[in-house]
Amino acid sequence: MPNGNIVVTEERGTRVITLRRPSKKNAITQDMYREMSHAIDTAQNNSDIRCMIITGGSGVFTAGDDIEDFLKADASQPEMLSNGAKFLYSLALNAKPIIAAVDGASIGMGTVMLFHCDYVLASNAATFSAPYIHLGLVPVGAASLLMPNTMGYQRAFAMLVMGRTFSAAEAHAAGFVNTVVSPGHTEVEARKVAREICRLPAEAVATSRRLLRAPPEELTRRIDQEGHLFGERLKSEEAVAAFNAFANRKKR
Numbered sequence: 006m007p008n009g010n011i012v013v014t015e016e017r018g019t020r021v022i023t024l025r026r027p028s029k030k031n032a033i034t035q036d037m038y039r040e041m042s043h044a045i046d047t048a049q050n051n052s053d054i055r056c057m058i059i060t061g062g063s064g065v066f067t068a069g070d071d072i073e074d075f076l077k078a079d080a081s082q083p084e085m086l087s088n089g090a091k092f093l094y095s096l097a098l099n100a101k102p103i104i105a106a107v108d109g110a111s112i113g114m115g116t117v118m119l120f121h122c123d124y125v126l127a128s129n130a131a132t133f134s135a136p137y138i139h140l141g142l143v144p145v146g147a148a149s150l151l152m153p154n155t156m157g158y159q160r161a162f163a164m165l166v167m168g169r170t171f172s173a174a175e176a177h178a179a180g181f182v183n184t185v186v187s188p189g190h191t192e193v194e195a196r197k198v199a200r201e202i203c204r205l206p207a208e209a210v211a212t213s214r215r216l217l218r219a220p221p222e223e224l225t226r227r228i229d230q231e232g233h234l235f236g237e238r239l240k241s242e243e244a245v246a247a248f249n250a251f252a253n254r255k256k257r
C-alpha cells in the first residue's frame with residue numbers, strides 16, 4: 006500500500022514523481038523504490054505521458070538509500086534490497102525523457118539516478134555526493150560506467166572513490182547539471198523544461214534519445230556486475246561498522 010512517501014501526479018503530458026519523506030531527508034526505502042519503478046514502468050506504454058520529472062521538493066533531494074535497510078539486509082535476506090535493483094533497471098530501460106529537480110543534498114542513489122536522467126536542474130543550495138566509499142561500499146546503478154563517461158575519469162574518481170561532495174557549480178562544470186537556479190525554484194523550472202519537451206515530436210525525441218544513450222543492455226550488464234560486488238561489500242566488516250556508526254551516531 007502506498008504510504009505517501011512517493012507522490013505521483015500528472016499534468017499536461019508530464020508525470021511528476023515526488024519523494025516526500027522529509028523527516029528522514031527523503032531517504033529511500035524499498036517501498037519507495039517499488040513505487041518509483043511502478044511510476045516509470047507504467048509510463049512506457051502510456052502515450053499521454055511525454056516526459057517525467059523526479060523531484061525531492063524543497064530543501065533536500067534525497068539522502069540516498071535508507072541505511073536501516075542495509076542493516077537488515079544480511080546474507081540471509083538478499084531480497085531485502087531487490088526493489089533498489091529493480092528501480093535501476095527501470096531507469097536503464099526507460100524510453101521517456103526524465104528531468105530531475107534537485108534542491109538541497111543529493112546523496113548516493115540520489116546522485117546516481119541523475120546520470121540516468123536527461124536534464125538536471127539544481128538550485129545553488131544543491132550538493133552532490135555518492136559516498137559509497139565511506140560506507141565501505143562500491144558504486145551501483147552503472148555509476149562506474151556513466152560517471153566517467155559524463156564527467157571524465159578524474160572527477161568520477163574524486164566522487165566515487167574519494168567520496169568527495171560537489172557543489173552545484175562544480176556539478177554544472179562537470180557536465181551533469183544543465184542549469185543552476187535559486188533555491189525553491191527547481192520545480193518551476195523543471196515544469197518549463199517539461200513543457201518544452203512535451204511540445205517536441207515524440208517519436209523523433211524517442212529515437213534521438215536512444216541514439217545518444219548507452220544501450221540499455223550495456224547499462225543492465227554493468228548494474229548486475231556492480232550489484233554483485235555491492236552485495237559482497239554489504240557483508241564486509243568495513244560496511245557493517247559504517248552502518249552501525251550511522252545508526253548509533255546520536256546515541257553516543
Ligand SMILES: C/C=C/C(=O)SCCNC(=O)CCNC(=O)[C@H](O)C(C)(C)COP(=O)(O)OP(=O)(O)OC[C@H]1O[C@@H](n2cnc3c(N)ncnc32)[C@H](O)[C@@H]1OP(=O)(O)O
Pocket residue numbers: 028029030032033068069070071072073089110112113114115136137140145255
Ligand atoms: C545503493 C545506494 C546506496 C546509497 O544511497 S549510499 C548513501 C546513503 N546515505 C548516506 O550516507 C547519507 C546519510 N545521511 C546523512 O549524512 C545526513 O543525514 C544528511 C547529510 C543527509 C542530513 O544531515 P542533517 O541535516 O544533520 O540531518 P540528520 O539529523 O542526520 O537526518 C534527519 C533524519 O533523517 C535520517 N536519515 C538521514 N539520512 C538517512 C538515510 N540515508 N537512511 C536512513 N535515515 C536517514 C536521520 O537518521 C534522521 O532521523 P532521526 O531524526 O529519526 O534521527
